[in-house]
Amino acid sequence: MKQNLIEDAVLVKNYIKGDENALSILVKRHKQKIYSFIYSKVYDRDITEDVFQDTFIKVIKTLKRGKYNEEGKFLPWVMRIAHNLVIDHFRRNSRMPKFDNTGEFSIFSVLSDSSLNAEKSIIKTQVESDVRRIIEELPEDQKQVLLMRMYQDMSFKEISERTGVSINTALGRMRYALINLRKVIDQNNIVLTN
Amino acid sequence: MAKIYSDCTPKNVNLNPKDETVDFILNYSKALSVISYNKLKFEALLN
Numbered sequence: 001m002k003q004n005l006i007e008d009a010v011l012v013k014n015y016i017k018g019d020e021n022a023l024s025i026l027v028k029r030h031k032q033k034i035y036s037f038i039y040s041k042v043y044d045r046d047i048t049e050d051v052f053q054d055t056f057i058k059v060i061k062t063l064k065r066g067k068y069n070e071e072g073k074f075l076p077w078v079m080r081i082a083h084n085l086v087i088d089h090f091r092r093n094s095r096m097p098k099f100d101n102t103g104e105f106s107i108f109s110v111l112s113d114s115s116l117n118a119e120k121s122i123i124k125t126q127v128e129s130d131v132r133r134i135i136e137e138l139p140e141d142q143k144q145v146l147l148m149r150m151y152q153d154m155s156f157k158e159i160s161e162r163t164g165v166s167i168n169t170a171l172g173r174m175r176y177a178l179i180n181l182r183k184v185i186d187q188n189n190i191v192l193t194n
Numbered sequence: 195m196a197k198i199y200s201d202c203t204p205k206n207v208n209l210n211p212k213d214e215t216v217d218f219i220l221n222y223s224k225a226l227s228v229i230s231y232n233k234l235k236f237e238a239l240l241n
Contacts, residue, residue, distance in 0.1 A: 020220070020223060020224055023219075023220065023223050024220050027216055027219060027220065028216075031210060031211055031216065032209060032210050035209055035210055035211045036209045039209055048211075049211060049212060049215050052211050052215060053211075053215050053218060053219060056219040056222075057219070057222060060219070060222060060223045060226060061226070061228075061237070064223075064226060064227070064228040064237075065228050065235050065237075066228075
């Protein structure tokens, strides 16, 4: 109880003179009020800890820089700093809204990881190599058109120019290539699904 | 029994900062020194 006898103003003065113990008394004296005040605004223990810490960092900096003018209002001044930091916190969060994921709606039900897992990526490689092997079985002219269209992403116009046949012929070769591929897949019972 | 719809406001018995937070603040204060040079002020954190 002896602590309470020393006024805030005196403690602040002592602290500015270099008495670190004065700050510890001030913190201990007011921590509950300031912490509760912040918590009443943010309703989150972790954020409250952060804001509380930032508040005192600001207090310490201001006092050590000698910018504090004592008007016998240490606690209201600290409260004002805390209040401003709480506003800063909400301002920051409104710019970057966060999903806390505590309600009934779960954000992860709509978001999914599009990258393949180990099993799926192995299947994908197998399917791709199977397709390659079947393509090799095709007659040369059909294979050529299919490779240009599907793997080199060329248009039928470009394919016809490159191979020296008409667009219709190129289209026909593509059609037969696909028909033949399906035939081979059916005959050999190849599963090409992921 | 009738359902009670009114919700009790959560009572926060322990509304105090963690000891680590308070310790950090006190240590920060000890480490911080402000150096004045002419009209400029520099902050130095000496850990």
